Amino acid sequence: MRVLRRYVFPMAWLAIFAVIAVALFKLAFVDGMRAEAVTEQPTAQLVTPSVPATLGTVTNVVQIEGSVASDPAVAVRSTAEGTVNFLFVDAGANVSKGDPLFQVQKLVEPDPARLTVELDPDEEPAPPPAPVYTYVNVVAPAAGKLTELTVLVDQQVSVGADAATISPGTFSVTGTLTGSSESRV
Numbered sequence: 001m002r003v004l005r006r007y008v009f010p011m012a013w014l015a016i017f018a019v020i021a022v023a024l025f026k027l028a029f030v031d032g033m034r035a036e037a038v039t040e041q042p043t044a045q046l047v048t049p050s051v052p053a054t055l056g057t058v059t060n061v062v063q064i065e066g067s068v069a070s071d072p073a074v075a076v077r078s079t080a081e082g083t084v085n086f087l088f089v090d091a092g093a094n095v096s097k098g099d100p101l102f103q104v105q106k107l108v109e110p111d112p113a114r115l116t117v118e119l120d121p122d123e124e125p126a127p128p129p130a131p132v133y134t135y136v137n138v139v140a141p142a143a144g145k146l147t148e149l150t151v152l153v154d155q156q157v158s159v160g161a162d163a164a165t166i167s168p169g170t171f172s173v174t175g176t177l178t179g180s181s182e183s184r185v
Helices: 002-033 179-184
Strands: 066-070 074-077 082-087 100-108 132-139 144-149 162-167 171-175
Touching: 082 132, 100 144, 100 162
Parallel strands: none
Antiparallel strands: 066 171, 074 162, 082 100, 100 132, 144 162
8 A cells, every 4th residue: 555655546646647748738739729710700790779860749648636825924123121212114115135124223211320420519410421322233144025014113022023024026836746646757
């Protein structure tokens, strides 16, 4: 058994690898050198399909039940506290975003420390200081038609009080679509 493993099996493996090497050599070099090598030509033909254009009418009608509603009005709130001094616009006017609607006047209280000045008994008292006012314009928060103006001149307003309503003049259409009508749209 020792001779079989040591000499016979390695010689058999060597013979097998030699046959494989000769076969690969023949495939790679010997068969490719013949002048009889036939090159095959493709037999399929590629044809560009053409479809003639014709004039026609395509119609697709989708009917949906829905409703048209005007968009909600925007409330205008007073941004200052005081007395309404002037109205820039009247109800029914078209306004743009940022247009002044009315003016609020507020009296600025004088500093009490300045009023308490020691007077000489011989001097006449100084006249009281003239009142000082601040003016704040309340502007339109959105563009549209001023549908309602609830403030009046000389009316007292506070911060956040509803003063007017602006209708944007736009509409929304709402309706329900089924899956089949969605694909047709």
